[in-house]
Amino acid sequence: xxxxxxxxxxxxxxxxxxxxxxxxxxxxxxxxxxxxxxxxxxxxxxxxxxxxxxxxxxxxxxxxxxxxxxxxxxxxxxxxxxxxxxxxxxxxxxxxxxxxxxxxxxxxxxxxxxxxxxxxxxxxxxxxxxxxxxxxxxxxxxxxxxxxxxxxxxxxxxxxxxxxxxxxxxxxxxxxxxx
Amino acid sequence: xxxxxxxxxxxxxxxxxxxxxxxxxxxxxxxxxxxxxxxxxxxxxxxxxxxxxxxxxxxxxxxxxxxxxxxxxxxxxxxxxxxxxxxxxxxxxxxxxxxxxxxxxxxxxxxxxxxxxxxxxxxxxxxxxxxxxxxxxxxxxxxxxxxxxxxxxxxxxxxxxxxxxxxxxxxxxxxxxxxxxxxxxxxxxxxxxxxxxxxxxxxxxxxxxxxxxxxxxxxxxxxxxxxxxxxxxxxxxxxxxxxxxxxxxxxxxxxxxxxxxxxxxxxxxxxxxxxxxxxxxxxxxxxxxxxxxxxxxxxxxxxxxxxxxxxxxxxxxxxxxxxxxxxxxxxxxxxxxxxxxxxxxxxxxxxxxxxxxxxxxxxxxxxxxxxxxxxxxxxxxxxxxxxxxxxxxxxxxxxxxxxx
Numbered sequence: 001x002x003x004x005x006x007x008x009x010x011x012x013x014x015x016x017x018x019x020x021x022x023x024x025x026x027x028x029x030x031x032x033x034x035x036x037x038x039x040x041x042x043x044x045x046x047x048x049x050x051x052x053x054x055x056x057x058x059x060x061x062x063x064x065x066x067x068x069x070x071x072x073x074x075x076x077x078x079x080x081x082x083x084x085x086x087x088x089x090x091x092x093x094x095x096x097x098x099x100x101x102x103x104x105x106x107x108x109x110x111x112x113x114x115x116x117x118x119x120x121x122x123x124x125x126x127x128x129x130x131x132x133x134x135x136x137x138x139x140x141x142x143x144x145x146x147x148x149x150x151x152x153x154x155x156x157x158x159x160x161x162x163x164x165x166x167x168x169x170x171x172x173x174x175x176x177x178x179x
Numbered sequence: 180x181x182x183x184x185x186x187x188x189x190x191x192x193x194x195x196x197x198x199x200x201x202x203x204x205x206x207x208x209x210x211x212x213x214x215x216x217x218x219x220x221x222x223x224x225x226x227x228x229x230x231x232x233x234x235x236x237x238x239x240x241x242x243x244x245x246x247x248x249x250x251x252x253x254x255x256x257x258x259x260x261x262x263x264x265x266x267x268x269x270x271x272x273x274x275x276x277x278x279x280x281x282x283x284x285x286x287x288x289x290x291x292x293x294x295x296x297x298x299x300x301x302x303x304x305x306x307x308x309x310x311x312x313x314x315x316x317x318x319x320x321x322x323x324x325x326x327x328x329x330x331x332x333x334x335x336x337x338x339x340x341x342x343x344x345x346x347x348x349x350x351x352x353x354x355x356x357x358x359x360x361x362x363x364x365x366x367x368x369x370x371x372x373x374x375x376x377x378x379x380x381x382x383x384x385x386x387x388x389x390x391x392x393x394x395x396x397x398x399x400x401x402x403x404x405x406x407x408x409x410x411x412x413x414x415x416x417x418x419x420x421x422x423x424x425x426x427x428x429x430x431x432x433x434x435x436x437x438x439x440x441x442x443x444x445x446x447x448x449x450x451x452x453x454x455x456x457x458x459x460x461x462x463x464x465x466x467x468x469x470x471x472x473x474x475x476x477x478x479x480x481x482x483x484x485x486x487x488x489x490x491x492x493x494x495x496x497x498x499x500x501x502x503x504x505x506x507x508x509x510x511x512x513x514x515x516x517x518x519x520x521x522x523x524x525x526x527x528x529x530x531x532x533x534x535x536x537x538x539x540x541x542x543x544x545x546x547x548x549x550x551x552x553x554x555x556x557x558x559x560x561x562x563x564x565x566x567x568x569x570x571x572x573x574x575x576x577x578x579x580x581x582x583x
Contacts, residue, residue: 029546036224039226
């Protein structure tokens with residue numbers, strides 16, 4: 001193994017007194033003393049959330065206001081800490097969205113268990129669950145930390161949808177050429 | 180009012196002055212802790228404590244009212260002034276535990292012992308000067324609690340007692356870290372006290388003419404820097420500050436002062452990365468805050484002595500003594516030479532200098548890393564002590580030759 005001998009310069013007298021270095025250090029700290037602060041004043045100023053940030057998981061509606069989740073329960077199965085609990089339900093025949101057939105009766109995400117891994121978003125075939133920008137969750141009780149369906153839709157809101165596949169399916173059925 | 184004060188019995192006046200000085204020292208030392216946090220924050224590009232404000236219920240208190248004044252209130256809040264009250268309140272009212280394994284008597288005695296020398300040394304430190312008519316002639320008098328000839332000796336003698344508090348706290352705590360902190364503090368004090376004392380001797384060699392009247396008074400040390408001291412006169416020294424003709428002395432004194440006050444880079448006694456918190460590991464609440472205040476009081480006294488000896492005391496600039504300033508001011512302000520006005524100007528200048536020194540202490544603390552223990556000893560015994568002896572010999576010979 002090659003050994004590289006590093007020539008160590010002997011310290012000069014000025015360096016051995018520490019004084020030039022100390023003055024240099026004082027100069028550096030003095031410059032910082034007069035620089036503006038870089039601290040984010042948190043509750044008033046919010047951090048800029050980068051694109052693709054994985055915040056609190058939320059449920060979203062499509063631009064027509066239809067809830068996208070069809071309660072397939074894939075997210076429930078894939079969730080590593082078992083934070084998601086879905087009670088599947090039928091969509092009533094009178095509804096405009098009767099052709100979607102199923103929707104969640106109840107959808108609870110326990111934020112005390114959630115690890116923000118994003119697998120639910122990854123696995124969702126309906127693009128119904130998204131980890132969005134919300135990053136601060138707090139509550140006084142454990143029950144408060146469980147997001148129910150209303151809360152999840154409130155946090156999620158509406159996201160644009162390129163496919164609108166259920167609308168296309170309905171249109172196709174009406175024109176008699178399903179599949 | 181003013182005459183009435185001077186007609187009070189001496190003892191009453193001294194007690195009033197002492198209370199005034201302590202009432203000044205205590206909040207200032209507390210404010211220094213706030214300043215420390217702010218200076219540290221600004222050096223690290225942070226805003227520091229800027230949130231605390233008296234709650235709505237506090238509207239009944241002066242702080243609560245001040246905090247609601249537009250512009251001034253938010254500004255003070257930004258400066259963390261109210262944090263000071265919050266800290267003080269917390270330290271005063273929180274539970275004050277005494278661990279089971281300590282020697283209770285000495286454990287409780289230690290913080291008291293820490294405060295006593297810190298507040299006692301103020302007595303001999305002059306803070307300003309005024310014209311007084313004594314026996315028909317106008318002379319400059321110091322504003323000081325006890326104008327004694329042994330001023331500097333008293334400061335050294337009493338302020339060194341401060342280390343007993345550290346040793347006592349370290350030993351009574353019955354804990355390894357606290358004990359090591361106490362041992363370090365005592366070793367460090369012994370090492371640097373020598374260099375410190377030797378470094379101020381040249382200053383008094385200038386002042387004391389052989390066969391003449393001897394003095395160790397700090398007031399006379401400032402008078403020498405006014406250029407009016409009668410002991411040894413040298414035309415070129417008129418109004419020159421000690422630091423200009425004794426730079427090595429001033430430097431050694433300053434370094435030793437950092438070590439004596441246990442400030443970074445010499446904060447061996449409480450090296451938090453090695454000894455948790457050193458001698459006050461086992462302390463909390465009010466007893467801890469007494470140690471904290473004592474440290475800042477020591478810093479204030481130390482800076483005051485350094486300013487008196489080397490930085491011209493209450494003289495505003497080199498070659499411009501307070502008397503010259505007052506003469507010039509009296510062209511504009513008729514009552515400039517009035518003792519009250521002159522005293523306040525002098526105290527203002529002096530306190531301003533002390534604050535700049537305190538800032539320097541903080542500035543250094545947040546710049547330099549802590550010395551290793553062996554480096555501290557090496558610096559003290561092998562560098563500063565020989566340097567101060569050489570310095571003393573140099574000035575002794577120089578003064579002897581000049582006085583021939």
